[in-house]
Amino acid sequence: MYMKIFDLSSRELNLLIYFAQLRATEKEISITTSQIAEFFNTSQQTASRCLIRLNKELGLVSWRSTRKGSFVQINPLGLDILHQLRFELERALYPDLTTIHIQGSVFSGLGEGKYYISRSSYMDSFVKKLGFKPFHGTLNLRIQLDDVDRLDLIRGSWPVIIPGFEESGRQYGDVLCYEVKIPDISARVAAIVPRRTHYGSNVLELISEINLRAALNLKDGSELTINYSLDQTREYDK
Numbered sequence: 001m002y003m004k005i006f007d008l009s010s011r012e013l014n015l016l017i018y019f020a021q022l023r024a025t026e027k028e029i030s031i032t033t034s035q036i037a038e039f040f041n042t043s044q045q046t047a048s049r050c051l052i053r054l055n056k057e058l059g060l061v062s063w064r065s066t067r068k069g070s071f072v073q074i075n076p077l078g079l080d081i082l083h084q085l086r087f088e089l090e091r092a093l094y095p096d097l098t099t100i101h102i103q104g105s106v107f108s109g110l111g112e113g114k115y116y117i118s119r120s121s122y123m124d125s126f127v128k129k130l131g132f133k134p135f136h137g138t139l140n141l142r143i144q145l146d147d148v149d150r151l152d153l154i155r156g157s158w159p160v161i162i163p164g165f166e167e168s169g170r171q172y173g174d175v176l177c178y179e180v181k182i183p184d185i186s187a188r189v190a191a192i193v194p195r196r197t198h199y200g201s202n203v204l205e206l207i208s209e210i211n212l213r214a215a216l217n218l219k220d221g222s223e224l225t226i227n228y229s230l231d232q233t234r235e236y237d238k
Helices: 010-021 033-040 044-057 076-093 112-117 120-130 145-156
Strands: 061-066 069-074 099-107 139-143 160-162 165-167 170-172 175-180 189-194 203-208 223-229
Touching: 010 033, 010 044, 010 069, 010 076, 033 044, 044 061, 069 076, 076 145, 099 145, 112 120, 112 203, 120 160, 120 165, 120 175, 139 145, 139 223, 145 175, 175 223, 189 223
Parallel strands: none
Antiparallel strands: 061 069, 099 139, 099 223, 139 203, 160 175, 165 170, 175 189, 189 203
16 A cells, blocks of 8 residues: 555545654654644544544554553654655755755675565566566665765655555565666666565665666776766555
């Protein structure tokens, strides 16, 4: 499932922002509907309905009630919404910004990229939606600290969504793809953000129709720059 910020009411979006300001993207926070109602100057019933919708209907937050009180945490889908909001605000505030440049260093991964990329269900969707058949493997970049904010901007833009599937009783999650360019090569390249990954938020995985490591003579520690055009339009997938 992928959701746009435009699918939320202003009250729901504001509540998500409020939770994030309380650091609910990092941990569970203790909060009551009375606190929410007081902050937004609304009734407790309205606050409760909004929280229930964010939790049960939209899946943007987790919410559990105990004897010690209620605890809320923003889910990955909710974090997607916050990244989208930031992306749209950046585009509104800086309309002349057309391309994001990000630099990272190459490192060897855990070997999972080749395994996941080679799943036939993923491969078929890559070919259909991206227009190329990826090399069986990913190129892993550890993004420089100064560029992590730019990476978050990319994650907030509209992706090509490769749907997850079930195979032999195992669940494979959605993969979000963003077409990027590498200077001096014409090969098609996409940055991918798996829903489930062992890497941190400063890591970007690249797929291409060619073996990027071999073609660019890259070794662990090699520096690589990628460019992402903000003018790209994306087909919205539910």
